[in-house]
Amino acid sequence: MRLGDERESSNFEDVTGRSGMGFGGGGLGGGGLGCLLPLIASRFGIGGVIVLVIGYFILSSLGGLGGGSGGGSLVPSTQQSTPAGQSTLDPSTRRFVTQVLAYTEDVWSKLLGGRYTPTTLVAYSRAYQSGCGAAQSAMGPFYCPTDKKIYLDTAFFNELSQRFQAPGDFAQAYVIAHEVGHHVQDLEGTLDQAHNLQARASEAEGNAVQVRVELQADCYAGVWAANAKDPEGRPIMEQGDFEEGMRAAEAIGDDTLQRQSQGTVVPDSFTHGTSAQRMEALQRGYKSGDPNVCKF
């Protein structure tokens, strides 16, 4: 991506120095790229969310967490190496995240006009208290509709390039743009609509609704990328960028993750869509640049 000295968004909170509370375990998950907590919470309660997400993490990770009790009780981590209160965020990562965020504000304000109000991105480290309960690195980045904020442990970017073999700046921007896509869904009433559908659905049907929500967010990420242009009107996407996003979308499909973690694939349990579906959604949005192609 071609990012120079563009505007950096001020809708950004760096709490990396104030977080770091956690279960004391190691490793990151990332199985749940784009978890949307309250949607699941409506089915299982907030405690259930944590159990579910961590359960999924243990399944999908070779590392595993220390002792996830599932109750959301935070215990101080003994592994914190920086003084409390001091940011642990790398300045270049901070710049990248805030510039991408600024581009999402420009694009969605243009596409939605006055209907768009920016989301805030919270960068935390290891664990933090979100408006939707405890945020844990293992959950992967997520959007919380209750406080309308995105929670991101930027260590997830390392996971993307190493564990998921999806390196590159656009792979990372896709993650942010996907979460902003959930914010767009929130503003457009799609999340409420999905919530209502799930309230009277079976578990398998509820998961299918969740997949549609996630695929629309992928499609919105593609729409964003197609419309992200610098002040001179030149696209910020460069040769090879889109392929980086497609690699990430492929790596974090439910079928791929399940095959890696448990050897088998259980379609009824999918919550984000298959690799092929996620790639198709991202591509559809990118090719057209029109949010109307991203039907829920």
Ligand SMILES: [Zn+2]
């Ligand atoms: Zn998502």
